[in-house]
Amino acid sequence: MPSAAQPSILPARPRVKPEVMSPVGGPRQLRAAVEAGADAVFFGVEGFHARAKVGFSNEELPEIMRGLHERGVQGFVTFNILVFDRELREAERQLMHLAQSGVDAIIVQDHGVARLAREICPDLPIHGSTQMSITSAEGAELARRFGASRVVLGRELSLRDIGRIAAATDIELETFVHGALCVSYSGQCFSSEAWGGRSANRGQCAQACRLPYDLLVDGQRRELGDARYLLSPGDLYALHQVPELVNLGVNCLKIEGRYKDAEFVALTTAAYRKAVDEAWAGLPLSVSAQEERDLEQAYSRGLAPHFLSGTNHQTVVRGRAPRHRGVRVGTVRGTTERGVLVELAEEVKPGDGLVFDPANWRTPEGREEGGFLYGLWQGGRQVETVRPGELAELRFGRGAVDPARVRPGDPVWRTHDPALGARVRPLVEASDPVHTRPVTAHFRGHVGEVPALTLTDEQGRSVTATLPDPLAPARNRALDEAGLREQLGKLGGTGHHLAALTVDLGGPGFLPVSALNALRRDAAERLTARRGQAPERRVAPRLDDVLREGTTPQPAAHDPQPRLHVLVRTPEQLDAALAQRPDSITLDYLELYGLKPSVERVRAAGIEVRVASPRILKPTEQNLQKFLLSLGAGLLVRSGGLLEGLQGAPDLPALTGDFSLNAANVLTTRALLDLGLGRVTPTHDLNARQITELASLVGPERLEVIAYGHLPVFHTEHCVFCRFLSQGTDYTNCGHPCESHRVALRDERGRAHPVMADVGCRNTVFEGRPQVAGAHLEGWLAAGLRDFRLEFVHETPGQVAEVIRLHRAALAGEVGAAELEGHLAALAEQGTTQGSLFVPQEFERLPALPVL
Structure with a gap:
């Protein structure tokens, strides 16, 4: 288990008590979150969310929201995918339904959809999803431009990074504290798109990061x-960092896991509920060893604070296995005819689910031995318990475990503990409310007037209930504060508890207990109904108006010459590109020091020059903006934070927005163009036909498309070079092996995928085969597209020159599509692919969005 939090960081903004937000994939998880004390839950509703297999229906939503609000819990709906042009009308209908159903906020990835939601319902709060790749105050401010009042920060930020962001913006901040980590920055992963046509930005992640790879x-x-799963991170566990996050002024702590079961939701919610309450009260964290073990048992690939506590590339990815491991309970010492000899580190019992971990590098098929424990034996006799440190023979049901496939030294993990379910059952299967919200009560009882009880909840909402008859004088025992507190405090079953009571008694009056109970029930029911009311909101369709308000596409000039833009990553590639004289050259170098002389070389050749920015900029890296501008070159803008930072800057060069800004529809593309970009490269989530349709909506002259390049399948803070080619923990002590070695990851199909580091030591894993648009060039040209980019990774200077020559000939009509594709396939060592540009047959099901 991880140790305590890092040294204290000074508060950066007013201290607030953060919400505890829990993941909900279905009704059982919803109940578990509420009873365990969640302040908010997040879930998907039918389409447009990133966990397509779980969630609720549109019909269920109003009742779900009413129930949540009655219990004082907020419901946030995930609308966190990129939306295509053909889906915008359906997206508008769905946004209207969410607003009318009373959701407390929507969590949005797509900038254009965020702006549309604000137009449809100005009263509906918008939260910028972690898939907006927000890692700086500037990135948060960009989300605010599009209507966000809160942003979910990237999971790669440290406590110090979060503190710097909190000090620089007053927008609400939300951060993940528990659950699975993606190896890629959210919103910047294209592995599922590249290798299966399933976009992670569309809720269809295929989890290629959890597969084994060879390192070349x-x-x-x-x-x-035992580290073949070299892209599979451990799980985030930040319980010990809660006090720091409270001090930093973070508004919400988020638990990941909409695919997890109700037991996981109950345990994690209860743990972080207690931690937040203790931190807010100034008390030390009181988590017990059993509570930590339960969290590990519920679901764990190995729990640690990871990036929150700072960068250590040796620990983020252990690489031994990609699956749930739970608690380590022992080590294999040998086998018997009927079982396995294990030196136990934890108590185990019949019914436990155990797995013998061979580290799958020794079992290529990936199969693991394990099953439910039948019994324990010592000295030939069955025993009930075995103390930690002792040796025991573990036996399983017939055929469950093959002892021949279990080896001495293998760790033994308990992946299922039946006792854990029993411990959380009161939260998961509660019939009456377990977690209650405070109310204050005021009783007024004057003889001759009707008695009244006013209840007020923690948000200041009040209701008053009265009895039909005036209060009668007391004959024997009169009403007093102690008796009223006893009867009015009986709020069991209501979801409330009495926090404070004031009384206003006028004369000795009397009420029977039955009347007091009736008054209490009436007031509690009124308060519950009041809390459950959906907010009144202004909701109206606005898509057509928004489309009309945008820039009208200008018809392309008659048959202008196509332009070739070339992106190179090494000085040797630059030499080849200069000799071919494309219309522009973009420099995307690992080392910034090599940029200035290369910029001067391109400029001296009379060719337009651009430099590419990093895709991620953390708070201390935003000063790169000054350096990039000092080069006097055009900028290929890859970071939303950089785009925001450039707003209002004087004497800006030509700006082009890259694919990483995730322009998937006309609304987002226009919005980005309005921020000073001359052209935008569409996201890799669009196929070739969608790019053509986007060109008709924004104007083909405003797009720059990639005709040749290697899809950036993973973009990760985790550095493979540091992890496997050094003993260091980060750039300060790794020796910079990225500067002297070429690295690739070979998948189970035998394809090698190059890995490159950027100036921030972040790694990009590129698809080994170049993605080519040869089959689509004719259609793109007919649509008026004229700006085509060729991007190189590990190509030799000779390959660079030939790829440029072939595309110039194809755009001039001298080489047909089939011939172009054939030459490119022969040129590439592993062949080529259409990749994300492939147009599937089902694409035609939705009508195209007309140009207004």
């Missing part, structure tokens, strides 16, 4: 031992 260093396979 300078063309040679590097032995990884």
Whole structure:
């Protein structure tokens, strides 16, 4: 288990008590979250969310929201995918339904959809999803431009990074504290798109990061031992960092796991509920060893604070296995004819689910031995318990475990503990409310007047209930505060508890207990109904108006010459590109020091020059903006934070927005163009036909499309170079092996995918095969597109020159599509692919969005 939090960080903004937000995939998880004390839950409703297999229906939503509000819990709906042009009308209808159903906020990835939602319902709060790749105050401010009042920060930020952001913006901040980590920055992963046509930005992640890979260093396979799952991070566990997050003024702590079961939701919610309450009260964290073990048992690939506590590339990805491991309970010491000899580190019992972990590098098929424990034996006799440190023979049901496939030294993990379910059952299966919200009560009882009880909840909402008859004088025992507190405090079953009571008694009066109970029930029912009311909101369709308000596409000039833009990543590639004289050259170098002389070389050749920005900029990296501008070159803008930082800057060069800004529809593309971009490269989530349709909506002259390039399948803070080619923890002590070695990851199909580091030490894993648009060039040209980019990764200077020559010939009509594709396939060592540009047959089901 991880140790305590890092050294204290000074508060950056007013201290607030953060919400505890829980994941909900269905009704059982919803109940578990509420009873465990969640302040808010997040879930999906039918389409347009990133966990397509779970969630609720549109019909269920109003009742779900009413129930949540009655219990004082907020409901946030995930609308966190990129939306295509053909879906905008359906998206508008769905946004209207969410607003009318009383959802407390929508969590949005798509900037254009965020702006549309604000137009449809100005009263509906918008939260910028972590898939907006927000890692700086500038990135948060960009989300605010599009209507966001809160942003979910990237999971790669440290406590110090969060503190810097909190000090620089007053927008609400939300951060993940528990659950699975993606190896890629959210919103910047295209592995599912590249290898299966399933976009992670569309809720269809295929989890290619959880697969094993071989590491190729300078063309040679590097032995990884038990770390073949080198892109599969451990899970986030930040319970010990809660006090720091409270001090930093973070508004919401978020638990990941909409695919997890109700037991996971109950345990994690209860743990973070208690931690927040203790931190807010100034008390030390009181988590017990059993509570930590329960969290590990519920679901764990290995729990740690990871990036929150700072960068250590040796620990984020252990690489031994990609699955739930739970609690380690022992080590294999041998086998018997009927079982396995295990030195136990934890108590185990019949019914436990155990797995013997061989580290799958020794079992290529990936199969693991394990099953439910039948019994324990010592000295040939069955025993009930075995103390930690002792040896025991573990036996399983017939055929469950093959002892021949279990080896001495293998760790033994308990992946299922039946006792854990029993411990959380009161939260998961509660019939009456377990977690209650405070109310204050005021009783007025004057003889001769009707008695009245006013209840007020924690948000200041009040209701008053009265009895039909005036209060009669007391004959024997008169009403007093102690008796009233006893009867009015009986709020069991209501979801409330009495926090304070004031009384106003006028004369000795009397009420029977039955009347007091009736008054209490009436007031509690009124308060519950009041809390459950949906907010009144202004909701109106606005899509057509928004489309009309945008820039009208200008018809392209008659048959202008196509332009070739080339992106290179090494000085050797630059030499080849200069000789081919494309219309522009973009420099995307690992080392910034090499940029200035290369910029001068391109400019001296009379060719337009651009430099590419990093895709991610953390708070201390925003000063890169000054350096990039000092080069006097055009900018290929890849970071939303950088785009925001450039707003209002004087004497800006030509700006082009890259694919990483995730322009998937006309609304987002126009919005980005309005921020000073001359052209935008559509997201890799669009196929070739969608790019053509987007060109008709924004004007083909406003798009720059990638005709040749390697899809950036993973973009990750985790550095493979540091992890496997050094003993260091980060750039300060790794020796910079990225500057002297070429690295690639070979998948189970035998394809090698190059890995490159950027100036921030972030790694990009590129699809090994170049993605080519040869089959679509004719259609793109007919649509008026004229700006085509060719991007190179590990190509030789000779390959660079030939790819440029072939595309110039194809755009001039000298080489047909089939011939172009054939030459490119022969040129590439692993062949080529259409990749994300492929147009599936089902694409035609939705009508195209007309140009207004």
